Amino acid sequence: MGPQNPQPSHSHAQPEPPKLPIPGVKRLIAIGSGKGGVGKTTVSVNLAISLQKLGRKVGLLDADVYGPNIPLMMGVQATPVGNGANIRPIVNHGVTLMSMGFLNPGDKPLVWRGPMLHSVMQQFLRNVEWGELDYLLIDLPPGTGDVALSLMQTAPLSGAVVVTTPSEVSLEDARKAVNMFRQVRVPILGIVENMSYLIAPNSGERIDVFGQGGGKRTAAAMEVPYLGELALDPEVRIGGDSGRPVSLREESDAHAAPFRALAKALEARCAEAEAQAAGPKITVED
Ligand SMILES: Nc1ncnc2c1ncn2[C@@H]1O[C@H](COP(=O)(O)OP(=O)(O)O)[C@@H](O)[C@H]1O
Ligand SMILES: [Mg+2]
Secondary structure, eight states, X not given: OOTTSOOOOHHHHSOOOOOOOOTTEEEEEEEEOSSTTSSHHHHHHHHHHHHHHTTOOEEEEEOOSSSXXXXXXXXXXXXXXXXXXXXXXXXEXXXXXXXXXXXXXXXXXXXXXXXXXXXXXXXXXXXXXXOSEEEEXXXXXXXXXXXXXXXXXXXXXXXXXXXXXXXXXXXXXXXXXXXXHHHTTOOEEEEEEOSOOEEOTTTOOEEOTTOSSHHHHHXXXXXXXXXXXXXXXXXXXXXXXXXXXXXXXXXXXXXXXHHHHHHHHHHHHHHHHHHHHTOOOOOOOO
16 A cells, blocks of 8 residues: 555544543542452552542542442442432542442342443443542452443543552453553553562561562553552451451551552652643743
C-alpha cells in the first residue's frame, strides 16, 4: 500500500466512547489486580477509611459483582432505598458505599451476564447519589474481564492502583492488569505490594512468605510508580472479617500507620498526575 492509501491510525479506527464526568466527584480511582485473593478489597477498604481519616470525603464502589465483600469488610448490611430514578448509597465508618452485596445479600450467587452487569455498573456510577466526594474508589473484580473493561472504557478515571503480592504468579497477573489499564489509557497511579512479609510474633524475625521485592522490581521494569508495601498482618485480616478495618484506629497505631502512609502516597501521586496532565509549568525560585 502506497502513501496514497494511508492506513487509518489506531485512534481513528477505534473511537473512544465519551467518558462523562460524575458530578461532584473529584478523583475517581480504580483499584485492580490480576488475581483474586491478593488483598484488593482489603486495600480498597483501608485506603477509603484512611483517606476519610485524613479529612477527605470518600466513596467506595464495589465493582466485584460476583464476590462483593465490601459490606462484610465495612461492617454494614443494609438495603439501599430508591429516590426516583436514583439510589441512595449506604454510609458506614464515614465512607459512602455501594455494592451488589447490598442488593443481593447472603450466599446466593449472581447469575447475570455481560450486558446486565454493564448496565448495573453504569447505574452504580451514575445513578447513585454519591454527593460531593474528594475520592470515589472502585474495587474492581479480579482479572481483566468484561466488567473491569467496560468500566474502564466508560468511567472518567483519574487513574488506577494495582495490588499484587511479591509472588511470581501474582506479579505475572499484575503485569496484565497494568497492560489492560494502559490499553484503555487509564493512568497508572502505582503498584502496591501487599502481604510483603510477616513479622514472627516471638522472634520479631521478618519472613518473606511470598518472596521479596517483586512489587518494586515490577514497578521499575514497567516504569510505573511504586506506592509501597504492606505487611501480612493478622490484625488486618481480623479487621476485615469483623467489619472494623485497622484503619479506623489512630494514625499512631502500628497496624493503621502503613495504610495512612499509603493514602498519603496516593494523594501525592494524584496531585503529580494532575500536574502532568495540566502540562509543563514554569517555576521561579528565589
Ligand atoms: N495485608 C494483609 N494482612 C493479612 N491478611 C490480609 C492482608 N491483605 C488481605 N488479607 C486477607 O486475605 C484475604 C483476601 O483478601 P481480599 O482483600 O479479599 O483479596 P481480593 O479482594 O484481592 O480477592 C482476606 O481474608 C483478607 O483479610
Ligand atoms: Mg475482593
